Amino acid sequence: MQGEEQPKTISQYTYNERGDDDDPPTLSSHALAALKEFVEEQNRTVARDEEEEEVAEKVCLVAEDWRLSQFWYDPLTAETVAQEVIALVCHFDNTDSSSLRRRVACVACPTLYAYIKKVNPDVSVQLLEYDKRFEQYGSNFTFYDYNRPDDLPCEFKHGFQIVVADPPYLSKECLEKVVQTVKFLATREKPYLLLLTGEVQMDRAAELLGLHPCGFRPQHSSKLGNEFRLFTNYDPGTRLGGWKQDK
Ligand SMILES: C[S@@+](CC[C@H](N)C(=O)[O-])C[C@H]1O[C@@H](n2cnc3c(N)ncnc32)[C@H](O)[C@@H]1O
Numbered sequence: 517m518q519g520e521e522q523p524k525t526i527s528q529y530t531y532n533e534r535g536d537d538d539d540p541p542t543l544s545s546h547a548l549a550a551l552k553e554f555v556e557e558q559n560r561t562v563a564r565d566e567e568e569e570e571v572a573e574k575v576c577l578v579a580e581d582w583r584l585s586q587f588w589y590d591p592l593t594a595e596t597v598a599q600e601v602i603a604l605v606c607h608f609d610n611t612d613s614s615s616l617r618r619r620v621a622c623v624a625c626p627t628l629y630a631y632i633k634k635v636n637p638d639v640s641v642q643l644l645e646y647d648k649r650f651e652q653y654g655s656n657f658t659f660y661d662y663n664r665p666d667d668l669p670c671e672f673k674h675g676f677q678i679v680v681a682d683p684p685y686l687s688k689e690c691l692e693k694v695v696q697t698v699k700f701l702a703t704r705e706k707p708y709l710l711l712l713t714g715e716v717q718m719d720r721a722a723e724l725l726g727l728h729p730c731g732f733r734p735q736h737s738s739k740l741g742n743e744f745r746l747f748t749n750y751d752p753g754t755r756l757g758g759w760k761q762d763k
Contacts, residue, residue, distance in 0.1 A: 575630040578649045580738065585684040586647070587736045588627045589712075596732060597680070597710070597746065598631035600756055604678050604708050605639050621672070621701045623660065623681035623694065625712065626650050642676070644668070644697070646684070665696035676701045680710040686742065691717055695724045708750055715743040725749060731757020 543551065575594070580586040589597070605619050620641040622629040629643040629650075643653055644660035651657050658669065662684065679702045683694040691713065698709060711717075711727055712734050721727040727747035734744045751759045 575627070575634050577627060577630060578647075581647065584647055587738055587740060589625075590735045590737045593734045593736070594627045594631040595635075596756070597628055597712070597734070598635050600710070600752065601628070601632055601678055601680065602636055602639060603755065605636075608677055619676065620678045620680070621676040623679065623697055623701070624662070624684055625680055625682040628680060628682075629653070629656070642672070644701075660697070662690060662693045662697065665693045666700050668697070668700060672701055674700075674702065674704050676707070677703050678708045678710070680712070682712040686714045686716060688720060691720055692724065698725065709748065711747040712744065713747070715745045718745065718747070721747045728759055728761040730759055733757075 575591075577588055580588055588594075601620055608619065619639060620632065621644060622632070622641060623644045624646070626643055626645055626647070629641055632639055632641050642656055642658060643650055644658045646659070646661055648659065658672075660668065679698050681694050681698050683690045698711075702709060709725055709727060711721055711725070713721070715729070718729060721729075725747075727749050729745040729747050730752060732746055734746055736744070746756060748756070748759065751761070
């Protein structure tokens with residue numbers, strides 16, 4: 517066999533002329549482009565997975581039932597109002613030692629209830645709601661029909677330092693009845709009241725509860741035709757876009 521040319525093996529073709537493998541392997545421009553595309557796709561997949569995990573961490577709500585006038589806040593609105601409520605709770609915790617006292621009533625605003633609990637599960641919050649699907653919140657849920665504004669557990673009377681309400685309808689009659697409930701629930705001394713409803717209720721909100729609009733504009737996941745406002749009975753300072761009180 518001496519002097520005869522031996523058939524080359526695959527590994528010999530990939531080696532350089534010296535027959536060693538010291539030089540780094542190089543890729544053709546096509547292979548490089550394919551590799552780049554592969555790495556980019558991998559990065560996109562990781563980003564997508566992270567996004568999905570974040571969404572899974574978000575609050576899970578039942579589907580809106582428009583027959584019940586259900587329009588859920590968009591995440592920014594729910595988070596902003598939840599943070600405001602928690603800021604008020606912290607204020608009480610710093611000024612009053614009875615931190616186990618019932619704090620917050622959410623009247624017909626289940627999204628807010630869910631976000632407050634997401635931000636701080638320790639805050640004492642009661643949801644008053646007509647839709648019994650929210651019975652999933654156990655003893656933190658109380659059935660509430662605005663047509664029977666005072667038909668509530670007697671231990672709730674003047675038991676809440678913070679009351680947030682979002683009436684199901686924009687009628688005068690509905691607001692008046694919800695206001696009756698808000699007055700039933702709110703502590704006699706310095707309650708913090710927040711009302712989320714249509715801008716058309718501005719004069720009534722001022723007249724019935726001394727509320728004024730904030731700069732912050734609540735938005736809903738389903739786009740609504742009506743302009744919504746957040747009204748409060750206190751000056752939120754620089755929070756919530758300030759207070760738009762007529763001088
Ligand atoms: C305009 S939505 C406010 C929801 C709020 N935007 C949220 O995301 O939590 C009105 C709420 O009133 C509730 N509702 C409907 N009929 C009611 C009734 N007869 N009495 C009290 N609440 C009622 C709905 O189930 C709904 O949660």
